[in-house]
Every structure is written in C-alpha cells, then in structure tokens.
Amino acid sequence: MRRLIFEAEHEIFRESARRFFQQEIAPHAEVWREQGCVDREAFLKAGVQGYLMMWAEEEYGGAGIADFRYEQILIEENLRYGEPGFYHQLHSRLVGPYIGALGTDEQKARLLPKCARGETILGIAMSEPGAGSDLAGIKTRAEDKGDRWLLNGSKTYISNGQIGDLFIVAARTVPGSRHGLGLFLVERAMVGFKRGRNLAKMGLKAQDTSELFFENVEVPKVNVLGDPAKGFGYLKQFLAEERLIISVGSLAYAQTAFDLTLDFIKERRAFGRPIGTFQNARFKMAELRAQLDATQTFVDQCVLEHNAARLTPEIAACAKLLATQLENQVMDECVQLHGGAGYMQEYRICRMFTDARITSIFAGCNEIMKEIIGRSLGLDERKLK
Numbered sequence: 001m002r003r004l005i006f007e008a009e010h011e012i013f014r015e016s017a018r019r020f021f022q023q024e025i026a027p028h029a030e031v032w033r034e035q036g037c038v039d040r041e042a043f044l045k046a047g048v049q050g051y052l053m054m055w056a057e058e059e060y061g062g063a064g065i066a067d068f069r070y071e072q073i074l075i076e077e078n079l080r081y082g083e084p085g086f087y088h089q090l091h092s093r094l095v096g097p098y099i100g101a102l103g104t105d106e107q108k109a110r111l112l113p114k115c116a117r118g119e120t121i122l123g124i125a126m127s128e129p130g131a132g133s134d135l136a137g138i139k140t141r142a143e144d145k146g147d148r149w150l151l152n153g154s155k156t157y158i159s160n161g162q163i164g165d166l167f168i169v170a171a172r173t174v175p176g177s178r179h180g181l182g183l184f185l186v187e188r189a190m191v192g193f194k195r196g197r198n199l200a201k202m203g204l205k206a207q208d209t210s211e212l213f214f215e216n217v218e219v220p221k222v223n224v225l226g227d228p229a230k231g232f233g234y235l236k237q238f239l240a241e242e243r244l245i246i247s248v249g250s251l252a253y254a255q256t257a258f259d260l261t262l263d264f265i266k267e268r269r270a271f272g273r274p275i276g277t278f279q280n281a282r283f284k285m286a287e288l289r290a291q292l293d294a295t296q297t298f299v300d301q302c303v304l305e306h307n308a309a310r311l312t313p314e315i316a317a318c319a320k321l322l323a324t325q326l327e328n329q330v331m332d333e334c335v336q337l338h339g340g341a342g343y344m345q346e347y348r349i350c351r352m353f354t355d356a357r358i359t360s361i362f363a364g365c366n367e368i369m370k371e372i373i374g375r376s377l378g379l380d381e382r383k384l385k
C-alpha cells in the first residue's frame with residue numbers, strides 16, 4: 001500500500017541514505033557479525049554524511065531537523081539494506097536527545113559536536129541484573145561528595161557496551177525513594193569504570209551488548225544531567241520515542257522479510273509447482289500483507305503524532321506492541337515458508353528470525369506495553385479499589 005506521509009524531499013533523502021547503507025555498511029556486515037561489533041568507522045562515515053544527531057542545532061554539529069521522518073528513513077534503509085547491528089538510532093535518537101533536552105549549554109557544546117561526527121559513541125545504562133522491567137529497583141548508587149558524585153554498582157545488557165565512549169548511567173541518589181534516581185554522564189576513561197565481556201547473544205551479532213561496572217567512579221558535577229533526583233521521570237519521558245523507534249525498525253525488518261520470502265516462494269518448487277502457489281502459502285502471505293499494511297499505516301500516523309508532539313505513552317505502547325508482535329509473526333511464518341533453508345545461516349531469513357526476537361522484550365517488554373495501555377483505560381488497581 002502506498003505510504004502517504006512522505007514528501008518529495010524525503011524520497012530524495014531516502015535514495016541517498018539507501019546508497020550509503022548499501023555501499024558503506026552492508027559490505028562490512030559479515031565481518032562485524034563475526035567480530036561481535038561494528039567498526040567505529042561506521043559511525044565516523046555516518047557522521048560525515050550528516051546522518052548522526054540530525055535533530056541537534058547546527059551550532060552543536062547537527063542539522064536542526066525536528067522532523068522524525070528523516071530518522072525513520074535512516075532506520076528503515078539500514079534495516080533493509082545495511083546491518084541491524086549498526087545501532088546508529090540508539091546513539092542519535094535514543095541517547096543523544098537526553099543531552100539535547102536536559103544538558104546545560106556547556107554540556108551540549110562539549111559533547112554534542114563529537115557525537116554528531118561519530119567520534120564519541122553513546123549508550124544508555126538503565127538495566128541491572130536485578131532491575132530490568134522494574135527500573136524502580138535500580139541498586140547502582142551515587143553519593144553526593146560536594147564537588148562530585150561517587151558512583152558504585154553495575155549494569156547489564158548495555159547496547160554499544162564495548163564500543164561506546166559515553167554512557168548515561170541511571171543511579172539511585174535518594175536512598176529509600178523508589179523513584180529517586182539521577183542520570184550521570186560516564187566517560188570511557190573515568191577511573192573505576194570497567195566493562196565486562198561482549199555478551200554472546202541469540203541474534204544481532206554485530207551489535208555489542210555488555211555488562212558495565214562502576215567502582216568508586218568520581219563523576220564531576222558538570223557530568224550530571226538535569227536534576228539528580230528526577231532521573232526516573234526523565235527516563236519515562238523519553239521512553240515513548242524509544243518505543244516508536246523500535247516500532248519503525250520492527251516493521252521495516254518485517255517488510256524486508258516478507259519481500260525476500262515472496263521472491264523465494266515464487267522460485268522454489270515442490271510437487272512440480274512453485275511453493276508460493278499452494279493455497280497455504282498464498283493465504284499466509286495474504287494475511288501478512290494485510291497486517292503489514294494496516295500496522296504500517298498506524299505507525300506512520302504515530303510518526304506524524306510524534307512530530308506534532310502528541311505521541312502519548314499509550315499510543316507509543318500500542319505501536320510497539322503491534323509492530324513487534326507482527327514482526328515476530330512474520331519472521332516465524334517466513335522461516336516456515338523457506339523450509340530447511342530457513343534454518344540455515346546462509347539464508348538471511350534465518351538471521352532475521354533471531355535478530356527480531358528481542359524487540360518484544362527490550363525497551364519495556366510487551367507485557368508492560370499492555371499494562372500501560374490497560375491502565376490508560378482506567379483499569380488500574382491503584383485507582384480502582
């Protein structure tokens with residue numbers, strides 16, 4: 001179905017983005033998957049193109065582009081033609097905006113230009129071994145020592161954990177208060193900051209994910225983001241956009257899987273006919289086509305709502321729930337239609353199946369999405385007694 005949210009200038013941008021991902025990212029993907037992380041070069045090259053931190057004002061190295069559709073195009077083109085382990089969107093759009101929105105002028109001037117050039121790679125560290133879905137359970141703590149904060153604790157499953165240079169770390173600043181968290185900018189070279197091994201994952205092999213350890217890390221006061229007691233609220237504030245980003249990526253990946261499966265079932269023959277002509281295959285693909293079009297239309301509408309600053313946490317939760325459920329369904333059906341080939345690493349669908357499995361778990365698992373949506377309907381045990 002024709003998508004209605006893009007103008008001519010978006011399409012021109014899409015063409016050049018596509019060339020970039022085809023020429024500069026895809027040829028390295030296999031090596032990156034083997035080594036377990038992308039080369040820093042990927043970020044530097046994206047920086048030269050102006051593809052990182054596009055939202056930042058020009059004085060901070062960005063292009064001052066508030067229109068989320070440009071970011072959407074980068075995410076879509078990378079997933080179709082590049083490599084999903086190149087987490088440019090985490091750097092640019094999931095982490096960078098915390099500095100843009102909460103940072104002081106000094107922090108923005110010091111940090112953002114290097115992020116826009118890809119010289120500094122960003123990550124965000126919320127999750128801990130005992131606190132994933134329940135962020136109020138964070139145990140990493142920061143103590144106010146007058147001119148600095150002293151950070152102790154550990155984080156786990158942190159994306160860009162190996163290649164990252166600057167992490168926003170959520171830590172408890174108000175002992176005894178479930179929501180008393182601060183956000184701290186921890187730099188690669190800070191004494192007492194260590195990273196664990198690159199964790200072996202089911203999929204997303206070119207994306208590095210690690211534990212991070214903080215042992216008496218002295219964080220200067222100039223590296224605190226916003227009010228050090230309001231971190232929990234900040235995290236919640238940015239999660240709606242994070243969920244939209246996941247939805248956009250999930251759908252782009254699902255559309256890609258659909259297209260390559262359609263080609264496959266037209267070519268592959270069994271019982272003297274292309275397997276795509278069996279009624280089962282035709283019906284499966286028809287159902288997926290209809291669901292993909294409907295969900296894409298909804299997510300595109302969410303993008304426009306986001307541009308108009310009207311994307312609510314509930315709508316973002318609906319988008320993430322629908323897009324990631326559908327993505328996983330598409331991957332499963334498409335592996336099935338590939339037969340044994342779908343189980344072989346040399347076929348892209350095999351990799352896509354495992355890459356996609358995470359999307360219903362991270363950025364808030366889908367059960368939490370249902371809680372957010374359900375509570376917005378007034379079905380909240382804290383209020384209905």
Ligand SMILES: Cc1cc2nc3c(=O)[nH]c(=O)nc-3n(C[C@H](O)[C@H](O)[C@H](O)COP(=O)(O)OP(=O)(O)OC[C@H]3O[C@@H](n4cnc5c(N)ncnc54)[C@H](O)[C@@H]3O)c2cc1C
Pocket residue numbers: 123124125126127129130131132133134156157158159160201204209358361362363364365367368371
């Ligand atoms: C590849 C990868 C990259 C990641 N990147 C980052 C990152 O960059 N930064 C970061 O901070 N974190 C990151 N994470 C962590 C991720 O956000 C957490 O794994 C996720 O929030 C789930 O937390 P958990 O693993 O502790 O699962 P748990 O919280 O233990 O939940 C396990 C399961 O329990 C169920 N469940 C939990 N709560 C509820 C509920 N309220 N109602 C119903 N069911 C529930 C769900 O089925 C859920 O999947 C990453 C994880 C992975 C795997």
